[in-house]
Amino acid sequence: MRYCSLGSGSKGNGTLIEQGQTRLLVDCGFSLRSTEQRLRQAGLKGEQLTAILVTHEHSDHIQGVAKLARRYELPVYLTPGTGYALREEGLDLRWLDLNTRVVIDELEVSPIAVPHDAREPCQFIFDNAQQRLGVLTDTGTITPWIIEQYTRLDALFLEANYDPHMLAYGPYPGFLKARVGGNLGHLSNQQAAGLLNMIDLEQLQHIAIAHISEKNNRPELARDALTEALANWTGELLLAEQNQGLPWQTISGLSHHHCAQAGADNGKTY
Template sequence: MRYCSLGSGSKGNGTLIEQGNTRLLVDCGFSLRSTEQRLRQAGIGGDQLTAILVTHEHSDHIQGVAKLARRFDLPVYLTPGTGYALRQEGLDLRWIDLHSPLLIGDLEVSPVAVPHDAREPCQFVFDNGRERLGVLTDTGSITPWIVEQYARLDALFLEANYDPHMLAYGPYPGFLKARVGGELGHLSNQQAASLLGMIDLEQLQHIAVAHISEKNNRPELARDALTDALAGWSGELLLAEQNQGLPWQTISGLSHHHCAQSGSR
């Protein structure tokens, strides 16, 4: 299994997950032109996509979904709550039940309910039978359910959206500061780090730090906060950026089998 980011942040999000001939695009918050350009940079044509999955209806995640889906005749998987924003004619909408995993091509996709100020938001864990990739952004707080669902992963695409000090003294108006920093907003660097303290890191090969705010955070602050929580961890800490995204990262099955052999699972 491999994954890459087409871009991550408040100006647009899109994450590609590939297993065999199955290629899933999680969210599409860019114009159609920009999306096609970003897909090309990743070496993928829109006609090679299997489906689009949508986490929630905010424009930085959904702006390009309908146009891309229409253009390449793609099914769109989303919760009924999120579907309110995409009730346009001619789309093949497939409802996600937050309590049931989906099988899409070669991947089992488990939707995970998260606290965020949207109608029925979710994030996803992808499983190919050997490796598990977790995608977790746009989450206001870490719940016990999140800890349970993301406990044993081989790779994690994780939001570290803001630094509390920068948010408090930054340019956002009060209501927006309260929204971002609230229980239904985004994860701070420290909240992201706290999740890492609650899950098993042993087979985790990469952590990609995502959805870093351009106004209320700096990549080095996010990296430093997470590094403190990763003492003794031997994996790779990566950055998914707004403009460059993140190039393809391959998850190898080695760590999983190694852990199984050493009896630690």
């Protein structure tokens, strides 16, 4: 299994997950033209996509969904609440139940309920029967359910949206600060680090820091906060950016222990 980001942040989001010939796009917050351009940079065309999955209806996640789905006749998987907000005619909408896994070709997808100020938001865990990739952004607080579901992953695409000090003293109006920092907003650097302290990291090969605010955070602040929580971890900490996204990352088929050994043999870390 491998994954990449077409872009991550408040100006647009899109994450690709690939297993064999199965290619799923999680969210599409860019214009059709920009999406096609970003897909090309990832070495893909719209025709090669299998389906679009939607986490929630905010424009930075849903802006290009309908046009992309229409142009390439793609099914769109989403919760009924998100579908209600989308209100688009003529799409092949497939309803997700937050308690039920769905198999899309070569991947099993688990929609995970998260607290966010949307109608029926969710995030996703992808499973190919050997590896598990978790995507967790746009979440206001870490719940016991999230901790239970996101433990023992092989890769994690994780939001670290804001630095509390920068948010407090930044340019956002008061109501927006309250929204971002509230229980239905986004994860701070410290909340993201907190999750890492509460889950089993043993087989985790990489963590991609995602959805970093351009006004209320800096990549180095996010990285520092997470690094502190990863004291004895030997995996790779990556950064998904707004404009460049994140290039393809392959999740190794080896167990974590084999990885560490191979890393020692090759003189590099995995």
